[in-house]
Amino acid sequence: MNCRQALKHLYDVIDKEANEVDVKEVERHLKMCRHCMAQYEFEKAFKAVVQEKGSNPGDVDKVKDSIMAKLDAIDAAGEVGPTRTPFKWHLVAMASAAVIVLCIIAAVSLSGPGETPQTASNDTPAATAPSTDDPIPHFIMAHMAHSNGNGEKDTHTDPLKYLYEQTGILLDKSPKFPVENILSVSVDTILGVQFGCLEMLNNHGELVTVFLTTSDKYDLPANPVAMVDGREMVVHRCEKCTLVGMEKKDLIYMVVSDPKCEPKELAEVASFF
Amino acid sequence: MADHKQTELRKRFEREAMVHVDALMRTARRMTKNEADAEDLVQEAMLKAYRFFDKFEEGTNCKAWLFKIMTNIFINNYRSKAKAPQSLAFDEIDDSFLFGQLAKTKDVPDPERELFSKIFDDDVKAAINELPEDFRIVVVLSFLEGFAYQEIADITGLQIGTVKSRLHRGRKLLQKNLWDYALKNGYIKEPQN
Numbered sequence: 315m316n317c318r319q320a321l322k323h324l325y326d327v328i329d330k331e332a333n334e335v336d337v338k339e340v341e342r343h344l345k346m347c348r349h350c351m352a353q354y355e356f357e358k359a360f361k362a363v364v365q366e367k368g369s370n371p372g373d374v375d376k377v378k379d380s381i382m383a384k385l386d387a388i389d390a391a392g393e394v395g396p397t398r399t400p401f402k403w404h405l406v407a408m409a410s411a412a413v414i415v416l417c418i419i420a421a422v423s424l425s426g427p428g429e430t431p432q433t434a435s436n437d438t439p440a441a442t443a444p445s446t447d448d449p450i451p452h453f454i455m456a457h458m459a460h461s462n463g464n465g466e467k468d469t470h471t472d473p474l475k476y477l478y479e480q481t482g483i484l485l486d487k488s489p490k491f492p493v494e495n496i497l498s499v500s501v502d503t504i505l506g507v508q509f510g511c512l513e514m515l516n517n518h519g520e521l522v523t524v525f526l527t528t529s530d531k532y533d534l535p536a537n538p539v540a541m542v543d544g545r546e547m548v549v550h551r552c553e554k555c556t557l558v559g560m561e562k563k564d565l566i567y568m569v570v571s572d573p574k575c576e577p578k579e580l581a582e583v584a585s586f587f
Numbered sequence: 588m589a590d591h592k593q594t595e596l597r598k599r600f601e602r603e604a605m606v607h608v609d610a611l612m613r614t615a616r617r618m619t620k621n622e623a624d625a626e627d628l629v630q631e632a633m634l635k636a637y638r639f640f641d642k643f644e645e646g647t648n649c650k651a652w653l654f655k656i657m658t659n660i661f662i663n664n665y666r667s668k669a670k671a672p673q674s675l676a677f678d679e680i681d682d683s684f685l686f687g688q689l690a691k692t693k694d695v696p697d698p699e700r701e702l703f704s705k706i707f708d709d710d711v712k713a714a715i716n717e718l719p720e721d722f723r724i725v726v727v728l729s730f731l732e733g734f735a736y737q738e739i740a741d742i743t744g745l746q747i748g749t750v751k752s753r754l755h756r757g758r759k760l761l762q763k764n765l766w767d768y769a770l771k772n773g774y775i776k777e778p779q780n
Binding site: 325329330331352353356357359360361363364365367368369370371372374376377378380381382384385388389 | 597600605608609610612613616617626629630633634637638685686689699703706707708710711712715727729730731733735736754755758761762
């Protein structure tokens with residue numbers, strides 16, 4: 315190993331990332347080369363100094379107290395764990411969003427360029443059987459807990475106004491999009507895309523979470539059915555909006571809309587509720 | 588009701604997650620460069636983690652999991668809206684810039700020790716803060732938190748090669764920043780060429 319090769323692996327060795335063979339080779343070179351050895355010692359010392367002098371986290375008591383108080387509030391509201399049915403998909407969405415996007419991309423490539431509308435047989439999530447025994451009281455309970463638990467602004471006299479202020483998405487008060495069924499509005503960011511999250515009851519009284527965004531980051535397919543994580547997912551699309559319904563115990567719909575999309579069109583898509 | 592489970596979960600959260608608040612705050616302060624934002628960021632990350640803690644697999648790397656949540660929130664919500672141009676001239680910095688500068692310093696017998704003993708915590712923190720954001724995150728996760736390259740890749744969603752190259756450039760730039768501090772504060776004299 316010459317100086318150039320040794321220096322190439324120097325940081326890997328310092329960061330303990332080099333494999334055994336490289337470590338041995340570098341060490342052998344360092345023993346023979348004073349210059350490289352001096353640089354190695356220097357880089358090691360530099361890292362140690364930064365570690366030492368940068369490591370003091372400073373005062374953390376205030377933030378710890380504040381977190382504990384908020385945890386108490388969450389506990390009191392029963393928002394965590396198995397009782398938190400309406401919210402657990404956020405994590406799943408986060409964790410598998412990349413997979414979903416990939417699957418969707420795969421679905422696009424499988425489905426070909428066809429822009430034909432979806433077939434009638436399986437294009438309505440409404441056609442799925444109502445899922446749980448009594449999702450409504452359960453959800454309302456969770457919502458009430460949510461609203462006084464974490465301080466997020468999710469109780470609003472005018473949820474649509476809040477949604478518009480936060481995300482620029484304008485929904486009209488269409489009978490097809492029953493505003494009175496919206497139980498909470500919040501804003502979440504999943505993989506860099508900001509979503510307005512509406513937790514609401516659909517026209518079948520089932521709990522749904524609707525994600526709305528004006529981002530064009532997701533390029534969703536026109537084909538009606540895609541498989542995501544082994545589950546069938548129904549995709550609907552109007553001219554400017556795409557809705558993805560995931561058939562699951564807790565139905566989740568994702569509406570990806572264009573900022574230019576008319577409220578009317580959104581409501582049309584939303585009519586699948 | 589699930590009160591019993593809730594208590595168990597809370598206990599486990601305090602035992603496994605709360606212990607990392609110090610580290611999260613340390614990194615959050617460097618990420619946001621702002622005390623109030625750092626506190627908000629850590630708090631948001633911890634509350635989100637708690638809500639999903641029943642999904643966290645016991646025995647896996649809790650610190651990395653928390654850092655991933657926090658880094659995601661930071662990247663999505665806190666990072667500077669108008670991205671400053673990051674095409675700094677650090678490519679022009681020699682790989683062994685600081686080492687080379689110190690080697691030229693003749694007025695003290697051991698300039699390296701001289702410099703390292705004189706710089707303060709605040710100098711190091713300020714030098715880190717001055718790194719462009721993309722490099723800063725990777726440097727902090729590696730240097731201060733001791734995460735492995737692969738862990739940093741998982742936390743930031745970057746390719747491991749990108750992590751390595753950012754870390755390499757970040758390291759060089761950090762040395763340059765520290766050198767500038769050392770000169771400015773008179774810890775060391777500019778070598779005569």
